[in-house]
Amino acid sequence: MDTKIDKSKAALRRTLPDADLEIVQLPSLEQIRLALINADYQTGPLPAEVMYRVIANPAYWAFCWGSGLALARWLSQNPEVVKGKRVVDVGCGCGIGAIAAKLAGAAYVVACDNDEDALLITQANAELNGATLDYAADVADLTADFDLVLMADVLYDKSNYPLLQLVKKLAAQTIVADSRIGTIDDADFQLFHTAQALTYPNLGEFDEFKDVRFFRACSPLAAG
Ligand SMILES: C[S@@+](CC[C@H](N)C(=O)[O-])C[C@H]1O[C@@H](n2cnc3c(N)ncnc32)[C@H](O)[C@@H]1O
Secondary structure (H helix, E strand, O other), X not given: OOOHHHHHHHHHHHHOOOOOEEEEEEOOEEEEEEEEEOOOOOOOOOOHHHHHHHHHOOOHHHOEOHHHHHHHHHHHHOHHHOOOOEEEEEOOOOOXXXXXXXXXXXXXXXEEOOOHHHHHHHHHHXXXXXXXXXXXXXXXXXXXXXXXXXXXXXXXXXXXXXXXXHHOOOEEEEEEEEOOOOOOOOOOOEEEEEEEOOOEOOOOOOHHHOEEEEEEEEOHHHHO
């Protein structure tokens, strides 16, 4: 019977036929292991046919993005942020934020992603780390009974900006970690921390994306 990792490998190869998944420990976060794209994947100029597949189905979930990695490191150093809390990781990708929150002591964690392959690899990665999570494919299906929303490297595309307005209503507090944006055009979000991290494995990410900014918004729910 195919395991979740076998199924994820097949999904990855529908986008990148020569790619593989390997189970790795994360740099400076060795307590978390993830199945990610092989670090020696040859990125060179991709044939046009493969490029079309990447555009149609980018498999972002095969990487641990720099902001997710920085957020996970920060949670491991500041477990009180999630301890005993109900947390949702929106745009979970490989599952890094959700898994880090659960391992740091969150009581209940939902991993949310609108890519079904991301939810599949997140399940596989959660099992690898002994983390029990729940799953959601659509932010609109979530009810506002969380203490904390996490969102890492989801604002790479301006069309995702409206998500911020949706997610900040779900919980007393929202933490956005992002290396693609310098500011958030919403006075509710305040910059409170910066860290450095690159996407792992690093298949040639530009250095300009190594600075991860952490923004926090507190909703009126926080006062309750
Ligand atoms: C660049 S990846 C980052 C993944 C992970 N947070 C990390 O740091 O490694 C962005 C993820 O957001 C997901 N995403 C984008 N728009 C979304 C939406 N509207 N709802 C849920 N997930 C979304 C994508 O499918 C992708 O898995």
